[in-house]
Amino acid sequence: MAEIPDRISPLDGLFEPGDFGAVTNSPGVEYSQRLCGALVQVQAWPGTTGKVEAVLKQVLGLPVPKARLAHMKDETILMSTGPGRWLVDDEMEGLEEKLRKALPSDLGALTGLTHARVVISVSGEKAEWVLSSGIAMDFHVNAFPGGGVQLGHHHEIGVTIHRLGANHFELYAFTSLAHGLWHWLTHAGAEVGYRVT
Amino acid sequence: MKITCPYCGERDHREFTYRGDATAIRPSIDNTSLDDHQAFVYDRKNTAGTHRELWNHTSGCRTHVVVVRDTVSHEIFSCEPVGPFAKQLARNVAKLKGAGA
Numbered sequence A: 001m002a003e004i005p006d007r008i009s010p011l012d013g014l015f016e017p018g019d020f021g022a023v024t025n026s027p028g029v030e031y032s033q034r035l036c037g038a039l040v041q042v043q044a045w046p047g048t049t050g051k052v053e054a055v056l057k058q059v060l061g062l063p064v065p066k067a068r069l070a071h072m073k074d075e076t077i078l079m080s081t082g083p084g085r086w087l088v089d090d091e092m093e094g095l096e097e098k099l100r101k102a103l104p105s106d107l108g109a110l111t112g113l114t115h116a117r118v119v120i121s122v123s124g125e126k127a128e129w130v131l132s133s134g135i136a137m138d139f140h141v142n143a144f145p146g147g148g149v150q151l152g153h154h155h156e157i158g159v160t161i162h163r164l165g166a167n168h169f170e171l172y173a174f175t176s177l178a179h180g181l182w183h184w185l186t187h188a189g190a191e192v193g194y195r196v197t
Numbered sequence B: 001m002k003i004t005c006p007y008c009g010e011r012d013h014r015e016f017t018y019r020g021d022a023t024a025i026r027p028s029i030d031n032t033s034l035d036d037h038q039a040f041v042y043d044r045k046n047t048a049g050t051h052r053e054l055w056n057h058t059s060g061c062r063t064h065v066v067v068v069r070d071t072v073s074h075e076i077f078s079c080e081p082v083g084p085f086a087k088q089l090a091r092n093v094a095k096l097k098g099a100g101a
């Protein structure tokens, strides 16, 4: 088998560690990036939602979250992203194969997105403020609580947002559009100061 | 203009794609009348007032919704899920309303 080359983030070369923007005692927001070991979208057919939920629960060992919520365990995140649709993020490779074996095509459709997304972490006291400045959705914790998942966009750049806590978000960005999203985040963060780690 | 998606909640209309008149019904495949097919593809009333139309939440959950909108004032009167997951979504709408979203 041909050797698989190391994965390269679309943000490599742009992601420069350091403090930027407004100079304060501590930066308002902190950015970091990561690649998923495996990222898989699961879509049930109309009428198979219950069966797919049972398979996900069994394979991942996680309860299936209700609409717009996520459940996490160890290195696995299971997110509800639409009717009969989930996104599974796993630090370990091989999840897609495992799910393919457990989910025959008469139960649902699997789409491998491992190489199609980069995850940008946005945290800090001003994280909500920074994201609100360019993504038109209600970020108030009552509408978008910790453990919540929302899909939206920043100027046509689609993004899936997982809120881990009041001041911590993970953005699943399209690799092909990650440059654009990152560019905006640096401008939006400049006003409050941002740290890249 | 804001559209309340039955899955995601209230969102800016720019997250949605306009999919046209929801009352236009595609003629049956057995119907060989060119006029009927022509009418389905091209003939629209261009209503000034209440209009039933399809939108897709392209930047969100990709659900299709039927929106009833006033084309003059852009007031939106209702937004209902359609398609194979409509029933499941209708239950979600009740929860969204309960949560005040």
Ligand SMILES: [Zn+2]
Pocket: B005, B006, B007, B008, B009, B057, B060, B061, B062, B063
């Ligand atoms: Zn939606």
